[in-house]
Amino acid sequence: MPVLSAQNLKKSFTTPAGTIEVLRNVNLAVAPGESVSVRGESGAGKTTLLQILGGLDTPDSGELFWNGERITKRGNAFLAKARTKLIGYVFQFFHLVPELTALENVLLAARIAGTPMRQAREQAKELLARVGLAERTSHLPTKLSGGECQRVAIARALINRPPLILADEPTGNLDECTGEAIMQLIIDVCREQNTALLLVTHNLDFAARTDRRLVLRHGILEEI
Ligand SMILES: Nc1ncnc2c1ncn2[C@@H]1O[C@H](COP(=O)(O)OP(=O)(O)OP(=O)(O)O)[C@@H](O)[C@H]1O
Numbered sequence: 740m741p742v743l744s745a746q747n748l749k750k751s752f753t754t755p756a757g758t759i760e761v762l763r764n765v766n767l768a769v770a771p772g773e774s775v776s777v778r779g780e781s782g783a784g785k786t787t788l789l790q791i792l793g794g795l796d797t798p799d800s801g802e803l804f805w806n807g808e809r810i811t812k813r814g815n816a817f818l819a820k821a822r823t824k825l826i827g828y829v830f831q832f833f834h835l836v837p838e839l840t841a842l843e844n845v846l847l848a849a850r851i852a853g854t855p856m857r858q859a860r861e862q863a864k865e866l867l868a869r870v871g872l873a874e875r876t877s878h879l880p881t882k883l884s885g886g887e888c889q890r891v892a893i894a895r896a897l898i899n900r901p902p903l904i905l906a907d908e909p910t911g912n913l914d915e916c917t918g919e920a921i922m923q924l925i926i927d928v929c930r931e932q933n934t935a936l937l938l939v940t941h942n943l944d945f946a947a948r949t950d951r952r953l954v955l956r957h958g959i960l961e962e963i
């Protein structure tokens with residue numbers, strides 16, 4: 740059963756300049772452990788799509804399933820709880836809590852999921868070591884480089900062992916060399932943990948490393 744599937748998703752935005760049809764008819768299924776990349780021009784609707792798939796935004800029509808369960812039209816409380824179990828999100832701009840250390844940022848996600856703190860602390864330290872931050876666990880985000888912040892965000896996305904990671908241009912805000920290392924890290928840890936990955940990227944080389952490559956064009960997701 741796909742960890743994530745979408746059928747006939749449509750989404751448009753109404754602006755003073757008129758209505759933009761961003762997603763016209765999106766169909767997608769992501770199998771457990773599979774990595775899928777999504778490319779598309781700026782403004783093609785990649786972020787809109789990822790937010791809908793992650794339950795952070797709602798489609799105008801169409802159906803969305805998480806682990807086979809229909810989630811379209813479910814309430815926010817249900818979505819928030821189901822999302823914690825199913826999805827780890829990695830954003831372009833990290834979105835770490837500035838007042839919390841690297842370790843605390845990772846632990847926050849475990850706390851939200853209700854994991855006992857002693858167990859979570861061990862797992863968080865292991866994950867931070869896995870992403871190369873064993874020596875930085877007590878640093879605040881302001882004392883970390885961009886690449887290090889994204890490593891923390893990756894550890895945070897993985898702490899609840901979700902079967903799916905959604906990553907929206909996770910290296911878009913990093914220099915080329917750091918971006919390369921971060922992208923390989925995301926792909927490697929998802930493979931190691933058999934976590935499915937839906938990766939939005941502009942970069943053809945990164946896209947080539949995923950099992951399946953899609954392009955969002957004129958509101959439709961095409962296999963290439
Ligand atoms: N809340 C909104 N209200 C109105 N228009 C929106 C809204 N969100 C997105 N859009 C428009 O929808 C289109 C798709 O935006 P989206 O951010 O999904 O593109 P994207 O493919 O992620 O682009 P980029 O590669 O630049 O991140 C754009 O034209 C954008 O201006």
Ligand SMILES: [Mg+2]
Pocket residue numbers: 785786787
């Ligand atoms: Mg975007």
